[in-house]
């Protein structure tokens with residue numbers, strides 16, 4: 371009983387969740403640390419232009435047809451079992467936690483009624499980190515340029531909840547690989563027969579996973595290996611795949627933000643929040659919310675704990691300790707909005723939902739591998755990572771060669787202010803609006819994702835269109 375309760379706590383805590391099998395993630399982590407050293411070289415390819423996107427879109431004066439030209443999306447009306455049916459079976463998504471409250475409210479989860487002084491006004495929910503497939507599907511229903519005419523469409527969305535489906539079979543007490551892959555394979559049998567697919571061999575199609583790439587790249591069907599195999603299917607190589615964490619070397623994978631707890635329904639909620647986090651008092655130079663990872667090879671969390679505990683300028687929220695309440699948005703956001711810098715080490719994989727929560731609080735993220743953000747969220751974050759974050763190499767932390775406090779103390783007030791402003795001005799594009807509302811004046815993470823998909827589809831199908 372005790373054990374079960376513990377694991378429920380762990381699953382609920384976004385900063386502490388361990389439901390991913392570790393062994394599968396050792397390999398990507400190893401690769402990522404080897405490649406960290408090549409990172410500066412890599413940056414020189416990508417740092418030329420800064421992605422300054424205008425957040426406010428005004429198209430009232432523009433005729434709808436012109437506005438939508440080149441932006442039409444077609445959303446497949448899939449049989450229920452590929453999406454809504456998975457939500458009805460929400461008890462089965464994770465064996466140890468009831469996901470039903472978290473897939474409710476269009477994927478936003480329970481509404482937070484008491485936000486106190488930490489959070490402002492409405493728009494706050496308890497949102498689980500694995501539900502992006504549901505939020506995105508609901509958000510796309512509000513998209514301004516949907517079409518039911520496939521010959522008018524510029525891109526095609528396939529609303530199959532692949533991460534949630536795979537989750538139902540991943541801890542396989544009882545399920546075989548055949549069962550785990552069944553819906554996935556059925557989906558592609560269905561798609562391949564559709565004229566929309568054959569027109570361009572699926573190269574104008576996209577799909578989204580609310581789980582990291584490493585959970586969907588099972589290499590073969592032998593034994594009881596980890597994960598699903600969406601990303602290994604030949605058909606999918608032609609598609610654009612959106613994920614909360616991509617494989618930086620896969621050309622068709624693009625990372626988009628994890629969902630946070632903030633889902634505004636009007637513009638003033640966004641502006642009010644930005645105004646608040648610009649002006650909060652930040653007594654802590656840095657902070658860390660998370661748990662140690664005993665037994666996880668290569669984890670730097672022990673060193674971060676030790677450095678934080680030793681420093682009078684660091685505030686630690688130990689998510690493994692009783693009563694730490696890391697599930698509560700009020701607890702974590704309160705910490706992040708009172709800290710200038712927030713440490714964001716890898717968890718099971720290099721990326722972490724907490725990075726988005728902390729940026730939402732106007733806290734400057736400190737990353738320890740380029741794969742936590744720089745190689746990932748290129749549609750969202752400035753190319754020059756020094757503008758909004760601090761990079762400290764994980765091997766230097768592991769080997770005890772760097773004091774995080776000393777590194778952070780080198781930034782003066784003006785530099786911190788500039789970085790914070792960069793983070794705060796990025797907030798609208800890092801959040802997912804409440805999908806019940808249109809709210810066209812704010813361009814959110816969904817809008818940025820659609821822009822990215824359309825650019826990508828155009829670039830891979832463009833030549834042949836003009837022939």
Ligand SMILES: *[C@@H]1O[C@H](CO)[C@@H](O)[C@H](O)[C@H]1NC(C)=O
Pocket residue numbers: 480481482483496
């Ligand atoms: C907030 O109130 C609504 C309506 O009464 C309720 O459904 C919801 O569960 C409440 N949220 C929380 C987190 O208690």
Ligand SMILES: *[C@@H]1O[C@H](CO)[C@@H](O)[C@H](O)[C@H]1NC(C)=O
Pocket residue numbers: 491492493636637638639
């Ligand atoms: C935005 O929503 C808040 C409640 O969340 C409401 O008080 C405010 O009047 C709304 N503002 C606009 C401009 O609609």
Ligand SMILES: *[C@@H]1O[C@H](CO)[C@@H](O)[C@H](O)[C@H]1NC(C)=O
Pocket residue numbers: 519520521522
């Ligand atoms: C579908 O779109 C195409 C291309 O824009 C157009 O030629 C055709 O008339 C449309 N069909 C219908 C039924 O609206």
Ligand SMILES: *[C@@H]1O[C@H](CO)[C@@H](O)[C@H](O)[C@H]1NC(C)=O
Pocket residue numbers: 543544
């Ligand atoms: C395993 O599968 C059998 C047959 O489908 C079922 O009766 C049983 O309840 C399942 N056990 C678990 C732990 O899910």
Ligand SMILES: *[C@@H]1O[C@H](CO)[C@@H](O)[C@H](O)[C@H]1NC(C)=O
Pocket residue numbers: 570571572573604605608
């Ligand atoms: C991928 O696209 C190419 C080019 O259109 C096409 O020849 C190929 O059949 C497509 N692959 C699949 C699996 O549909």
Ligand SMILES: *[C@@H]1O[C@H](CO)[C@@H](O)[C@H](O)[C@H]1NC(C)=O
Pocket residue numbers: 417754755756757
């Ligand atoms: C990147 O940003 C930092 C901090 O704003 C700045 O000092 C540096 O010159 C920038 N680098 C490039 C290549 O623009």
